[in-house]
Amino acid sequence: MEEIVKLTSTLLAAAIGFGSLALTPMTASAFVACNGNVCWHVTERHKYPRDARVVIHEENWKPRARAKIEFREHEGRGYWRGRDWREF
DSSP: OHHHHHHHHHHHHHHHHHHHHHHSOOSOOOEEEEETTEEEEESSOOOOOGGGOOEEEETTOOOOTTOOOEEOOOSSSEEEETTEEEEO
16 A cells, blocks of 8 residues: 555656646747847847847747848857847
């Protein structure tokens, strides 16, 4: 009888643990940063220099239907200025 109680407790604890994981997002939160019509994904809301003119959108942001957006991804902390990546 004691073994059944231990087994039931273990299974219940495992079910609670898996249920908690199911409610937790598995991907990192992300944002879309844009400078004019050039956008890229970022994982943090950096404080960009004022003259960079970067706008941060939530990750589910979609450009307007007729907007011609170019996505350029880049590692590190920075922003696009024309064709150049500027780190800060």
